[in-house]
Amino acid sequence: MKSTIASILSSPNLHQDYNVYGWVKAFRSNRFIALNDGSTIKNLQCVVDFENFDKSLLDQITIGSAIKIFGVLKESEGKGQSVEIEVSKVEVLGLADTDEVKKTILQPKRHSLEKLREQAHLRVRTNTFGAIMRIRAKLSYAVHDYFNSNGFFYVNTPIITGSDAEGAGEMFKVTNLNLKDTPKTTSGDINFKEDFFGKETNLTVSGQLEAETYALGLGNVYTFGPTFRAENSNTSRHLAEFWMIEPEMAFCDLDGNMDLAEDFIKHVLSYITEHCQDDLEFLEQRLLQEEKSKPEKDRSPMPLREKLDFVINNQFKRVSYTEAIDILKNSKPNKKKKFDYVIEEWGADLQSEHERFLVEKHFKCPVILFDYPAKIKAFYMRLNDDQKTVRAMDILFPGIGEIVGGSQREERFDVLKSKMEELNVDQDELWWYLETRKFGTCVHSGFGLGFERLVLFATGMGNIRDVIPYPRTPQNADF
RNA sequence: UCCUCCUUAGCUCAGUUGGUUAGAGCAUCUGACUGUUAAUCAGAGGGUCCAAAGUUCGAGUCUUUGAGGAGGAGCCA
Numbered sequence: 001m002k003s004t005i006a007s008i009l010s011s012p013n014l015h016q017d018y019n020v021y022g023w024v025k026a027f028r029s030n031r032f033i034a035l036n037d038g039s040t041i042k043n044l045q046c047v048v049d050f051e052n053f054d055k056s057l058l059d060q061i062t063i064g065s066a067i068k069i070f071g072v073l074k075e076s077e078g079k080g081q082s083v084e085i086e087v088s089k090v091e092v093l094g095l096a097d098t099d100e101v102k103k104t105i106l107q108p109k110r111h112s113l114e115k116l117r118e119q120a121h122l123r124v125r126t127n128t129f130g131a132i133m134r135i136r137a138k139l140s141y142a143v144h145d146y147f148n149s150n151g152f153f154y155v156n157t158p159i160i161t162g163s164d165a166e167g168a169g170e171m172f173k174v175t176n177l178n179l180k181d182t183p184k185t186t187s188g189d190i191n192f193k194e195d196f197f198g199k200e201t202n203l204t205v206s207g208q209l210e211a212e213t214y215a216l217g218l219g220n221v222y223t224f225g226p227t228f229r230a231e232n233s234n235t236s237r238h239l240a241e242f243w244m245i246e247p248e249m250a251f252c253d254l255d256g257n258m259d260l261a262e263d264f265i266k267h268v269l270s271y272i273t274e275h276c277q278d279d280l281e282f283l284e285q286r287l288l289q290e291e292k293s294k295p296e297k298d299r300s301p302m303p304l305r306e307k308l309d310f311v312i313n314n315q316f317k318r319v320s321y322t323e324a325i326d327i328l329k330n331s332k333p334n335k336k337k338k339f340d341y342v343i344e345e346w347g348a349d350l351q352s353e354h355e356r357f358l359v360e361k362h363f364k365c366p367v368i369l370f371d372y373p374a375k376i377k378a379f380y381m382r383l384n385d386d387q388k389t390v391r392a393m394d395i396l397f398p399g400i401g402e403i404v405g406g407s408q409r410e411e412r413f414d415v416l417k418s419k420m421e422e423l424n425v426d427q428d429e430l431w432w433y434l435e436t437r438k439f440g441t442c443v444h445s446g447f448g449l450g451f452e453r454l455v456l457f458a459t460g461m462g463n464i465r466d467v468i469p470y471p472r473t474p475q476n477a478d479f
Numbered sequence: 480u481c482c483u484c485c486u487u488a489g490c491u492c493a494g495u496u497g498g499u500u501a502g503a504g505c506a507u508c509u510g511a512c513u514g515u516u517a518a519u520c521a522g523a524g525g526g527u528c529c530a531a532a533g534u535u536c537g538a539g540u541c542u543u544u545g546a547g548g549a550g551g552a553g554c555c556a
Contacts (some may be wrong), residue, residue, distance in 0.1 A: 028515045043516095050513075078514050102489050102507045108517065109490065109505055114548065169555065206556090228495085231554055232480060244556060352552075403556060450556030463549090475547090 006039035008383035012073055012083045020044060020069045020085065021093070023125065026108060028059050033087070033339075035069065038124075041131050041278050045076060045084040064096030064106040064125075113466055120470055120479050128286060132281035132467055135272055136455045143224060143451075146264055146315045150219040154246060157207030157227065162199055164428045167329035170230040172240075203228035206448060207246050209380075209419075209433050212409060215248035215444055216436050222247040224451070232474050235465040237401060239452060241472040248335055248446035254382075254391040254408040257445035258368050261395060261404050262316050265366075265454070270312045272458055273305065280305055287460045300399070304460040311457075314394065316366040318376060319358070322346065324369055327362060328354055349376045352401060367396045379423045381407040383415055391446070400457050407448020413437035 003018050015182035022037035032052050034043040042181070046069050050058055061067060070089040076082055084221045096106070105111045105119045105126065116123040123129045147154065176196045177183065183191040194198045207223040214221045227244040247260065273280065291300065302310060319327075328334055328350075341351045346386050350369075359367050370393040374383060381390035395404035410416040416437055420427050427434060455467040465471035470479040 011505085024513090026517080028518050029512070030515095031513060032515050032518090034516075045516085047514080076514090098507065104489080107489070107506050110517085111490065115490070118548090158539050229555075233554060234480090234549095236550080238555070242556070269489095280512075292552080400556095402556065448556055453556060 004039035005035065005037045005042065005044045007045060008073065009040065009042055009083070014073055014083070016070050017070065018085060020046070022067065022069075024036050024061055024063055024065045024067060024096075024376070028409055030058065033061060033067075033069070035067070036125075037129060038128075041127055041134075041282050045078070045081050046071065046087050046118060047084050048087045048090065053090065057092070060092045060095055061090065061095050062098050062101065063108055064093035064101045065092055066096075067092050075471065104173075111458055113463065117471070124469070127282060129466075131282050132455070132459050133469065134279050135283075135459055136467060138272050138275050139268055139455060139458060140224075140451070144266040145271070146267045147216065147220075147222045150220070152222050153214075153218045155207075155211060155214045155218070155221045155223055155226065157204070157210040157214075157223050158174060158202050158272070160197075160205050160445060161204045162197065162201050162425075163209075163415070169205050170232075171205055172228050172230045173399045174201045174203060195409065200327065205229055206244070208248065208446060208448065209430070210319075211248040211446065212444065213432070215250045215446070216440070216442065219251075221251045234474055236465070237453065237456070239464055239468065239471055239473060241452040242464075242468070245451055246446060246451045250442055250444045252408075252445045253368060253443055254393060254445055257406055257408060258316075258318065258370065258393055260466065261367070261393075261406065265395070265404075265449075266312050268454070269308050269458060273308050273312070281290065283459050283461075300460075301325050307460070308458065309364055311397075312367055317363045318368045319363075320371045321350075321369055321373065321389065322371065324350070324354075324358060327358065331357060331362070333357060347373050347375065355390075355401055360398050364398075367400070369396065370395050378408070379419045379425050380409050380416070382410045383419070391445075395447075397453075397457055400453050403453045404447050404449045406445065407453065408443065408445040411437060411441045413441055433469050 002020060003020055005020065005022065008018060008020070020035060020037065022035040024033055025036050026032075026034040031048060032047065033046040036043045040177070049059070065262070065314065068091040069085060069144050071085040071087040071089055073083055074086050076084040078084075080346055089436050101107055104176070105116055105122055111126075116126065116129065124133055133368050144154065176191075177190070177192075177194065183194040189326070196203070204227060205224065206227060211221055211223050223244070223246045228241055229238075230240065231238070247264070249256065249260065252260075287300070287304055300307065325343060325346050325348070333353075335337050339350075339351075339353055339357075342352070343354065358369075359365075359417050371384060371389045372392045372394075374388055374390045377390050377392045381392045383390055391408035393404075394402050397403045404454045410419060413434070417427070417434060419425075420430070420434070452464050452467050455461075456464055459467060461467055465473065
């Protein structure tokens with residue numbers, strides 16, 4: 001029977017025969033094969049007595065090759081591992097030619113993350129990316145686990161959307177018209193009536209509006225799917241294609257929304273600290289190594305696992321926009337005009353530098369900002385009684401910035417309608433969204449959480465392109 | 480989209496004021512090695528200096544344009 005290395009190492013049966021499949025990470029001293037099968041970051045040491053094997057066979061045990069090993073599990077004579085396989089049979093399943101391997105990142109040495117990105121099809125074989133992708137998968141499981149055990153239903157909102165009124169950013173067009181010869185209307189515009197859906201369609205920028213309608217029937221729902229933004233943004237925190245988690249809750253106000261978001265984040269992070277210890281330890285060491293070459297002020301104040309525990313065990317700081325403005329106005333960098341954008345008065349949109357100051361310098365913990373000025377937020381957010389703020393909230397994380405954006409939704413038909421008029425949101429397009437406010441409308445709330453930003457935080461990585469298998473960014477859709 | 484920086488061997492990088500045959504470490508190959516852990520030791524091979532144009536007696540080095548990448552800003556998750 002076939003065994004994974006993870007299962008062998010977690011419950012080793014000494015003197016038992018094992019069949020193991022994997023890829024050669026190293027072949028030292030013509031005797032020790034370090035074998036990895038992806039099930040864990042740990043390698044299995046396989047010892048061959050080379051006098052009993054053909055040289056031609058041993059020559060094929062090269063770095064990167066896929067092999068099958070049969071042998072008995074024994075206590076290791078060497079240090080560095082507790083058990084090892086004494087190999088009685090080796091089969092080379094897929095040879096990796098050393099001449100070819102040396103041109104790739106499979107060669108056993110350190111590579112820059114940029115170089116690994118150029119060979120994204122091979123980078124999962126490295127310790128770093130193996131660890132990241134296992135953690136990503138476990139986080140994803142924890143997301144579903146959390147919602148399922150808290151009575152949420154998973155809904156699949158459409159990926160192709162007919163409305164361009166969601167207002168969350170530039171959209172990718174979806175069409176099967178012949179782009180070299182598009183049908184025209186009498187006025188010369190493209191005639192989308194002849195397109196596949198008979199109208200202009202795009203890839204979704206958010207499942208929120210559809211999720212809202214489902215919350216108003218199923219109670220608590222969430223989405224977890226791909227999301228597309230055609231923004232020309234070229235930063236370490238943006239992707240054109242990313243995965244977003246959007247819970248939506250009926251009969252829930254902003255306080256309940258914040259409670260849930262905080263509890264949710266803590267749950268999924270604590271799940272991986274329990275279930276991904278080896279991978280987290282590796283990433284923590286890698287980070288410490290990397291930071292040695294940085295000036296002290298750029299180093300993170302805590303090692304990775306301590307940072308995760310800190311977030312799990314401490315309350316997020318909840319601060320209203322108005323309080324935040326006061327703090328910023330009276331802050332040293334503002335008084336000394338160190339900010340590129342000096343905060344003058346209430347109503348200003350917070351820049352990255354302000355958010356970073358609040359999270360990394362002032363509070364030194366995750367911060368939830370709420371009750372933003374209505375003018376700088378979206379049409380669907382619930383207007384407060386002061387008539388100038390809305391029940392919006394953003395969760396800001398150190399090093400990542402905004403990880404969650406959410407709000408209590410405007411449930412009052414008249415208020416929503418006039419807000420849409422005011423902000424020029426197409427009511428004909430969103431008739432169905434407005435209509436939910438006519439039939440048993442209720443207080444409801446939700447948020448969007450960028451999954452990759454969560455993985456970024458959980459793994460301590462610095463660039464969002466390194467926490468998704470094949471990143472899509474402006475000018476890049478390789479692989 | 481804007482600002483800054485980078486592009487030299489398979490990889491990471493050095494290359495002085497513009498000067499003769501462009502260097503190092505790792506990786507690869509060959510040999511040695513029966514307890515290695517990024518194995519070690521000896522030897523060998525390996526270059527369109529991102530591309531094009533220009534300045535110059537002479538360009539890896541200077542200028543212009545272009546391509547690709549990184550960091551930051553904006554937009555946001």
